[in-house]
Amino acid sequence: MLKDFIRKRSIHICLVCTGGCNGCDIEVAALLSQRYDLEQYGIFLHNNPRECDALLVTGTVAKQWQEKLVEFYDKVPEPKAVVAIGACALSGGIFQQEGDKVSAPVSDIIPVDAEVPGCPPRPAEIASAVLKYVPPALASYRRKS
Amino acid sequence: MSYIPIGPIHPGLKEPLRLKLKTEGENVVDAEVDLGYFYRGAEQLAKGKPWQKVAYLTERVCGICSNAHPITLIEGLEKIAEFVPSTRIQFLRVIMAELNRIHSHLLANSIYFLAIEHETLGIYLLNTREKILDLLEMISGNRILYSWNIVGGVRMDIKESHLKKILKNLDEVESEVFRNRKMFKTGPFLGLRSRDIGKMSKEDAIGARAVGPVARGSGVKFDWRMKHSTYIDYFDFEPIYRNEGDNYARIMNRFDEILQSINIIRMAIDELPNGPIREECEIPPGTIDYRYEAPRGELAYIFETAQYGIIRNITIRTPTIMNLEACVKHMFKDSPTIADAIAIYQTIDPCIACTERVIVLNEKGEKTEFKGLQNVVKKYGTSPKTGMTSQGNNK
Ligand code: SF4
Numbered sequence: 001m002l003k004d005f006i007r008k009r010s011i012h013i014c015l016v017c018t019g020g021c022n023g024c025d026i027e028v029a030a031l032l033s034q035r036y037d038l039e040q041y042g043i044f045l046h047n048n049p050r051e052c053d054a055l056l057v058t059g060t061v062a063k064q065w066q067e068k069l070v071e072f073y074d075k076v077p078e079p080k081a082v083v084a085i086g087a088c089a090l091s092g093g094i095f096q097q098e099g100d101k102v103s104a105p106v107s108d109i110i111p112v113d114a115e116v117p118g119c120p121p122r123p124a125e126i127a128s129a130v131l132k133y134v135p136p137a138l139a140s141y142r143r144k145s
Numbered sequence: 146m147s148y149i150p151i152g153p154i155h156p157g158l159k160e161p162l163r164l165k166l167k168t169e170g171e172n173v174v175d176a177e178v179d180l181g182y183f184y185r186g187a188e189q190l191a192k193g194k195p196w197q198k199v200a201y202l203t204e205r206v207c208g209i210c211s212n213a214h215p216i217t218l219i220e221g222l223e224k225i226a227e228f229v230p231s232t233r234i235q236f237l238r239v240i241m242a243e244l245n246r247i248h249s250h251l252l253a254n255s256i257y258f259l260a261i262e263h264e265t266l267g268i269y270l271l272n273t274r275e276k277i278l279d280l281l282e283m284i285s286g287n288r289i290l291y292s293w294n295i296v297g298g299v300r301m302d303i304k305e306s307h308l309k310k311i312l313k314n315l316d317e318v319e320s321e322v323f324r325n326r327k328m329f330k331t332g333p334f335l336g337l338r339s340r341d342i343g344k345m346s347k348e349d350a351i352g353a354r355a356v357g358p359v360a361r362g363s364g365v366k367f368d369w370r371m372k373h374s375t376y377i378d379y380f381d382f383e384p385i386y387r388n389e390g391d392n393y394a395r396i397m398n399r400f401d402e403i404l405q406s407i408n409i410i411r412m413a414i415d416e417l418p419n420g421p422i423r424e425e426c427e428i429p430p431g432t433i434d435y436r437y438e439a440p441r442g443e444l445a446y447i448f449e450t451a452q453y454g455i456i457r458n459i460t461i462r463t464p465t466i467m468n469l470e471a472c473v474k475h476m477f478k479d480s481p482t483i484a485d486a487i488a489i490y491q492t493i494d495p496c497i498a499c500t501e502r503v504i505v506l507n508e509k510g511e512k513t514e515f516k517g518l519q520n521v522v523k524k525y526g527t528s529p530k531t532g533m534t535s536q537g538n539n540k
Contacts, residue, residue: 014154016154016161017160017161017182017183017498018161018182019182019183019184019185019498019501020185020205020208020498021204021205021206021207021208021211021290021498022160022207022208022209022496022498023205023208023209023211023289023290024208025159025160025208026208026209026252026289027288027289029159029252029256029271030271030274030275030278032268032271033268033271033272033274033275034268034271034272035272035275046156047154047155047156047157047158047159048155048156049154059183060185062181062182062183062184062185062501063181063184064181064182064184065182068153072154093205094201094202094205095185095186095187095190095205097190099186099189099190100185100186100189100190101184101185101186101189102185102186119290120208120288120289120290122288
């Protein structure tokens, strides 16, 4: 109970880039600046999957990530949520063409709770998606298992 | 003697990459890098496509140097067509390229400060960077991927009112960069973490073919802008370099280059001539090896065109691959602790998205080990020319 209450205000996120162009990753990094001030909303960005609540997945899921992403998802403690960011993670974006070597979308590989379209999406959109969809996803995750 | 694996996802790293450090106590004696978490095959996709599509693809090779990649392709195409754009186009391109360089250098330095746990400076610099991103958005309509350069010119003009905003924001950025540079220069603890750590001599830098601010931090006086016709004709460009060769020199060099870029933009705005922003240019068949100074160093595009601007074949070589080698071979030797190894790694401003250009698969399409070209040659007896040289072909 107490944990659920607190988790609504403090979400730890881990950024996983699976092979896009970096554009989405630097927009997540831009969230740290004072203009957006992510930590003010109770979101803390660190790249440690073993102690995070939500995974932010960007990129097209390159060859090596196909199995690794599932392993990664298993490492995250329960309850957990996944936010897919950018056209790459949603559909493969520009790299989804004939003769490609990518296996997007991310939702084929791990369950995704929220999707943020854009190439890249603006930082404010990423922050609002995390704030709006991650707490309910974490709350409903408990009921599932 | 023990091994410490770092990555692919690790709090100290911003992009997926595996570093395997061989340590003796706290000293790093050797390191290995394992790439392959980012391969998308842009070169393969580019084959047989018209340049209009390839320009979008090259932009998405790297989201941070997203002006340098398309401009290298496009200026190369213009060289094939022997087309010289009007002076206004050249100046507009310089303004955009330097704004992009400032944003990249600010991000690189900020990530270094976050890596040595000096959050104050790191976040100040990120905030300064937002002002530059505002300008880029105002000019091109997007913060990160601009799609602004096209063969024969640029897509949108920079208007009078834009110029005022640019000058105003640049003044603010300049004073903030001056302040932060002073903090870095005089801060005793920052100095302790940065000076005399990760040293690389000039000979080593040349031997490892280091490029960009990494090489210039070790005293190599070279910058591809010295050979770029616009910079020669209108800006009498002189590269900035330092002789220390340590973390301090590389970060300081970036700070100084930011200030230099600001001055170049001011000069360009002062003398911005009138003229068309787009001209007709038809691309004949041809080949070219064109190089350009991206924020991280030399960027090489080697490509072949067919009639009507179709790209037949393309090879991209990005700066980080050489800098990574310089880092692993020479800089890590001089790392007193493991925490410093991460800081050293961040000073080369690694961009893994750029670096991943090749993946080696076996005939079933599974990823296989690749231990250097020489082993393939030994095993199969192919000459390097027919075997593994052309990037993206080794499927
Ligand atoms: S969605 Fe666009 S900006 Fe984001 S990683 Fe993919 S190509 Fe880059």
